[in-house]
Amino acid sequence: MEKRFARITLDPDFQISRIDKRIYGSFIEHLGRAVYGGVYQPGHPSADEEGFRRDVLDLVREIGVPIVRYPGGNFVSNYFWEDGVGPVAQRPKRLDLAWRSTEPNLIGVNEFARWAKKAGTDVMMAVNLGTRGIDAACSLVEYCNHPSGSKYSDLRIAHGVAGPHNFKVWCLGNEMDGPWQVGHKTALEYGHLANETAKALRQIDPSLELVVCGSSNTGMPTYPQWEATVLEEAYDSVDYISLHTYYGNRLNDTNSFLAQSDDMDRFIGTIGSVCDFVKAKKRGKKDIKLSFDEWNVWFHSDAADQDEMANRPWSAAPHLLEDRYNFEDALMVGLLLITLIKHSDRVRMACLAQLVNVIAPIMTEENGPAWKQTIFYPYLHASQYGRGVALNTALRSSQHDTRDFGPVTDVESAAVWNPEKDEVTIFAVNRNLEEDVALEADLRGFPGYRLEEHIVLEHGDFKAVNSARSQAVAPKSVLARDLLDSGMLNSRLAAASWNVVRLKKA
Numbered sequence: 001m002e003k004r005f006a007r008i009t010l011d012p013d014f015q016i017s018r019i020d021k022r023i024y025g026s027f028i029e030h031l032g033r034a035v036y037g038g039v040y041q042p043g044h045p046s047a048d049e050e051g052f053r054r055d056v057l058d059l060v061r062e063i064g065v066p067i068v069r070y071p072g073g074n075f076v077s078n079y080f081w082e083d084g085v086g087p088v089a090q091r092p093k094r095l096d097l098a099w100r101s102t103e104p105n106l107i108g109v110n111e112f113a114r115w116a117k118k119a120g121t122d123v124m125m126a127v128n129l130g131t132r133g134i135d136a137a138c139s140l141v142e143y144c145n146h147p148s149g150s151k152y153s154d155l156r157i158a159h160g161v162a163g164p165h166n167f168k169v170w171c172l173g174n175e176m177d178g179p180w181q182v183g184h185k186t187a188l189e190y191g192h193l194a195n196e197t198a199k200a201l202r203q204i205d206p207s208l209e210l211v212v213c214g215s216s217n218t219g220m221p222t223y224p225q226w227e228a229t230v231l232e233e234a235y236d237s238v239d240y241i242s243l244h245t246y247y248g249n250r251l252n253d254t255n256s257f258l259a260q261s262d263d264m265d266r267f268i269g270t271i272g273s274v275c276d277f278v279k280a281k282k283r284g285k286k287d288i289k290l291s292f293d294e295w296n297v298w299f300h301s302d303a304a305d306q307d308e309m310a311n312r313p314w315s316a317a318p319h320l321l322e323d324r325y326n327f328e329d330a331l332m333v334g335l336l337l338i339t340l341i342k343h344s345d346r347v348r349m350a351c352l353a354q355l356v357n358v359i360a361p362i363m364t365e366e367n368g369p370a371w372k373q374t375i376f377y378p379y380l381h382a383s384q385y386g387r388g389v390a391l392n393t394a395l396r397s398s399q400h401d402t403r404d405f406g407p408v409t410d411v412e413s414a415a416v417w418n419p420e421k422d423e424v425t426i427f428a429v430n431r432n433l434e435e436d437v438a439l440e441a442d443l444r445g446f447p448g449y450r451l452e453e454h455i456v457l458e459h460g461d462f463k464a465v466n467s468a469r470s471q472a473v474a475p476k477s478v479l480a481r482d483l484l485d486s487g488m489l490n491s492r493l494a495a496a497s498w499n500v501v502r503l504k505k506a
């Protein structure tokens with residue numbers, strides 16, 4: 001046996017779940033240059049007649065982002081949605097307390113709906129349960145989803161939008177467990193408010209899918225009691241509970257950094273158990289699903305963000321959360337995507353936070369092009385090839401030691417079978433930084449499949465970054481590393497690499 005090995009078995013009968021494509025969702029918040037200077041920049045050479053950057057739209061469409069959360073994030077907890085509708089010239093400027101920025105309200109819900117249509121994506125809306133409550137949430141849902149014949153639906157029509165937006169997914173606030181949240185609440189206060197809000201919103205539109213706030217991360221002192229208390233209040237009226245988490249190589253220990261994806265795995269397992277506990281306690285019939293609606297690497301911009309918010313005057317669209325991602329961050333994003341796919345029976349929605357300029361795979365230059373960060377690529381590949389049925393691969397892998405987590409697997413992997421296209425895709429990260437791993441995949445359950453492509457992301461420098469001028473970290477095709485014989489695939493996973501092995505029925 002090879003010293004470094006990974007073995008998987010793929011069979012159409014070993015199914016985890018049909019993947020909800022919305023696990024490849026993303027997020028655009030009124031924060032920094034995500035909206036202004038990101039998706040919207042009238043006057044830019046690529047701007048269309050509505051001021052939306054076509055170069056950004058092209059990249060969003062290339063990924064095939066299925067759903068985008070909007071308008072926040074922390075921003076939503078002090079947002080007055082009415083400021084962002086009606087004649088643009090009459091819209092007020094507001095102080096956004098979350099990010100200490102001036103919100104010009106040039107883009108609001110109707111403009112964002114038009115952008116989403118152009119981007120080919122759905123919208124996951126959030127309501128303000130920080131400074132506002134049931135009343136404002138109801139008026140917003142009525143404005144967006146009620147056809148006509150009521151105060152707010154008629155107001156939308158008067159604003160030039162004849163048909164309802166029919167947004168299906170709504171988040172009941174954002175990170176209400178966090179003391180940083182404007183209008184932060186205890187679990188009991190929030191659970192009660194979320195339940196009453198959900199009941200009222202369903203009166204307006206019974207087809208809504210509602211997401212209640214879980215913990216902001218596993219380090220919160222109230223985790224995971226928060227989820228239990230909130231669900232004991234709101235179990236009957238919600239469909240999903242949210243999970244948020246951000247990782248970072250703060251101590252410059254890449255080995256331990258790449259082991260942090262195991263934390264996401266445990267997080268999902270724990271919250272699934274809390275949901276089942278509450279279901280059992282209530283003698284309930286439905287499973288609460290998970291919406292991992294904020295996840296990413298986020299730490300590079302910490303010092304710059306603190307400086308911007310503490311020492312600069314209020315301004316619109318300041319440079320905030322503009323993390324420049326490197327090669328090892330792309331590996332981590334690949335690992336997190338693999339974790340989401342492996343849990344696709346329970347995680348039915350997820351949002352890479354965020355999409356443009358703010359901790360994002362897509363960056364824009366004010367007077368230049370839109371360009372792809374390193375993390376763009378694993379996200380692109382998962383969204384492109386990760387549609388279909390997630391398979392339980394029974395992975396066995398050699399291990400290596402890490403300072404923070406002890407021994408962890410060299411390889412993390414997920415496999416997706418797309419029966420409609422007769423395709424099978426294996427996603428694998430070799431997180432052993434020094435040694436290649438021999439991958440053996442038993443594909444005898446998929447007779448007639450042949451190797452289509454082996455895409456790899458690898459780089460000699462873990463800190464290598466991309467820019468508007470250089471795509472130093474970009475995928476390449478390496479089919480010579482693979483051999484498929486009598487249903488057994490042998491492949492080489494290079495040390496520290498993201499791999500996408502694609503097979504198709506001949």
Ligand code: AHR
Nearest residue numbers: 029073074075174175353
């Ligand atoms: O995505 C950036 C911020 O992270 C969001 O506004 C907030 O919900 C989270 O803390």
